Amino acid sequence: MPSVKDLRERIRSLKNTQQITKAMKQVAAAKIRRAEQAQKEARPYADTLSEMLRDLMASVGSVDHPFMKPGNANAPHGVILMTADKGLAGAFNSNIIRAGELFVKANPQVAWYTVGNKARNFVRRSGHADRPAWALNAPSKIEAAREVAYRVTDDFVSGAISNITLISPKLISMLSQKPETRTLVPIARQAQSDADATRVESGEARGAKGAVEFAPSPEAVLSRLLPKYLEFTIFSAMLETDAAFFAAQLLAMNNATDNAGKLIDELTIQMNNARQAAITKELLEIVGGAEALVNG
Amino acid sequence: MAHTIPFKLITPTKVAFEGDAELVIAVTTEGEEGILPSHAPFLAALKPGVLRANVQIEGKTERLELATREGFMQALPGRLTVLVDEALRFDDVDVQAAKDERDGALERQKTATGEQFAREQATLDFANAKLRLTGHT
Numbered sequence: 001m002p003s004v005k006d007l008r009e010r011i012r013s014l015k016n017t018q019q020i021t022k023a024m025k026q027v028a029a030a031k032i033r034r035a036e037q038a039q040k041e042a043r044p045y046a047d048t049l050s051e052m053l054r055d056l057m058a059s060v061g062s063v064d065h066p067f068m069k070p071g072n073a074n075a076p077h078g079v080i081l082m083t084a085d086k087g088l089a090g091a092f093n094s095n096i097i098r099a100g101e102l103f104v105k106a107n108p109q110v111a112w113y114t115v116g117n118k119a120r121n122f123v124r125r126s127g128h129a130d131r132p133a134w135a136l137n138a139p140s141k142i143e144a145a146r147e148v149a150y151r152v153t154d155d156f157v158s159g160a161i162s163n164i165t166l167i168s169p170k171l172i173s174m175l176s177q178k179p180e181t182r183t184l185v186p187i188a189r190q191a192q193s194d195a196d197a198t199r200v201e202s203g204e205a206r207g208a209k210g211a212v213e214f215a216p217s218p219e220a221v222l223s224r225l226l227p228k229y230l231e232f233t234i235f236s237a238m239l240e241t242d243a244a245f246f247a248a249q250l251l252a253m254n255n256a257t258d259n260a261g262k263l264i265d266e267l268t269i270q271m272n273n274a275r276q277a278a279i280t281k282e283l284l285e286i287v288g289g290a291e292a293l294v295n296g
Numbered sequence: 297m298a299h300t301i302p303f304k305l306i307t308p309t310k311v312a313f314e315g316d317a318e319l320v321i322a323v324t325t326e327g328e329e330g331i332l333p334s335h336a337p338f339l340a341a342l343k344p345g346v347l348r349a350n351v352q353i354e355g356k357t358e359r360l361e362l363a364t365r366e367g368f369m370q371a372l373p374g375r376l377t378v379l380v381d382e383a384l385r386f387d388d389v390d391v392q393a394a395k396d397e398r399d400g401a402l403e404r405q406k407t408a409t410g411e412q413f414a415r416e417q418a419t420l421d422f423a424n425a426k427l428r429l430t431g432h433t
Contacts, residue, residue, distance in 0.1 A: 038309070045308045048379050052339065052370055142308055142381060150415065157411075215326050215340035224325075224341040225368065235308055 004278065007271035011264055018260035024088065025253035032174075032246035039239045049232055053225055060218045067185050067226045071162040076109035078152055078161030081123065082168035082237055083116035084245035085137050090255075092169070092177060092248035093118040099167050099179035111161050113152055115144070115238065136241060145235035153227060156185055164230070168237040169244040175251060177244040184233055187226070300352055301333035303376045305362070305383055312383040313360060318350040320376060322369050331371055338371040342380065344422035346429050363389060363425040366418055382422070389426045398423035 002010075057063075081100045083093045093116075100122065104110050112131040114120045120133035132151055138144035155161045164185040169177045214221050303317035321330045323345030331338070342364065349360040367380030401420035408416050427433055 041310050042308050044304075044306050044311055045379060048304075048306055048370075048377055052368055052379070055339065055370075146381075154411065212337040212339055215324050215329065215338070218339075220325070221339055221341045221368070224366070228367075232308060 002270075002274070004271055004274045007267055007274060011267050011271065014260050014264050014267070018257055018264065021253045021256040021260060025250060025257060028246045028250040028253060032243060032250060035239065035243035035246055039236070039243055042236055042239060046232065046236060049225075049229060053229060055212065056218055056222045056225060059212060059214070060222055063222060064219065065223050065226055066157050067187050067230070070186055071156055072159035073162055075159055075162040076111045077103075077107050078111050078113065078155060078164045079103060080113045080115060080148065080152065080164065080166045080168075080234070081119040082114075082136070082166065082241050083119040083122075084241060085117040085135055086245075087118065088252065089245055089249035090252035092245060092252075095177075096167060096169055096179045097122045099181060103165070103167060103181060111155070113148060115148060115234075116241065136238060141238050142231075142235055145238055146231050148234050149227065149231040152185075153230065166234070166237060169241050171240055171244040171247060174247045177248055184230055299333045301331075301335075301376050302374065303349065303351065303378075305347070305364075305378045305380070307380055307383050312362065313349075313351070316352045317360075317376065318352065318357060320347070320349040320369075320378070322347045322364070322378060324369065329369070331369070331376055334373075335371045335376075337373065338369075340369050342367045342369055342378070344418055345425045347378065347380075347383070361386070361429060363422065363429040365422045384426060384429070386429060389430050391427070391430055391432055394423045394426040394430075395432070398427065 079100070081096065083096045087093060097119065100119075112123045112128055114123050114131065114133045116134075116136040123131050123133070134144050134148055152161070152164045156164055163183055165181060165183050167179055167181045170180040171177055300316035300318050303313070303315060303320060304311060305313040317333075319330060319332055321328055322340075323329075323343050324340040325343055326340070328345075329340060344365050345363075347360075347362050347364045350357050351360045352358070362383045362385055364378070364383045365381035367378065370377045370379070398420060401416045401423060405413055405416045405420070424433075
């Protein structure tokens, strides 16, 4: 049985750990508020961009943009793997990386692009040291998103990759984040046919309102809007990764603090028992010694 | 009271302006375009440049000037929306950084081609817009 002194040491070190996890929990709680705020502030832009895209798709007949055409079928899949830069958030990063591994199992030919240091480390470890990587926690996320978008666009247009797929965490609730895999480019036929349907429906209303003027032409505006849409999708995925990471960290640190508390309680009882046992033993010795004196 | 239209200037990180405008002048890919209230429905791609507007703040007409990155401008019956990557007011511009950006873009354009050249041009135009806004040309 460990001595009282050993137990006291362990309790003290656990209390220190608990203090750290409690502090990290509070920091995560503050940061998640900021991350959610950033997401909220991006919403007006997202809504307006989608609306413009819908209007444009409805006005444009055939679209001659590389993003709307199938890519080079013989090229590897272009996959943007997005994780956090840091750990200490439970299985958050490993869940995303597992989604990446599953993707590779289904499609062995993959060209990686990584956002977040954990994703970068995974890709390096799996033997692709030279793949482009960006940190999630960039000074300007919009700049970083633009760089990522430029790079994948160039590779897609030049035929180095057959599509652009994004694997990033989705914040379902504060308690649940799941990796999500979606193809960004080429833009799905579904979106296009949805737009076609809108065109048919709103055709009359639009006719009454008068045709929308485009400068220079609907096709030209669309060919600028599609890359912007990709950029913004990557940007908002980065914001969501941030928020999801802090939510996961909050939960992980909450659990760690609770576990440390439980352990401290257990060890305190053990320590009290040990101390009581020592006192009892000492008393017995004194009583035993006194009796020996009387009897002697 | 002058005729106005609800006007919103939106960037990915914030709504940079929301209010009533009498006139908005933005740099489209085709050149400067002025939008008055009750303009026909209109959607244009914007180049980086200086966006100017006459807006109403507490009943008074005020001049709004911002350096904007590339984006889009949409006029619909009853509202006018400008969507740009970045919109900076006079006080937000870091003049030295803008000069460095301009010089860097000019330097890289010497070797860039095609799409790269166009992107550097956007960086250059935005840097120039920031400098023009602050009176450093």
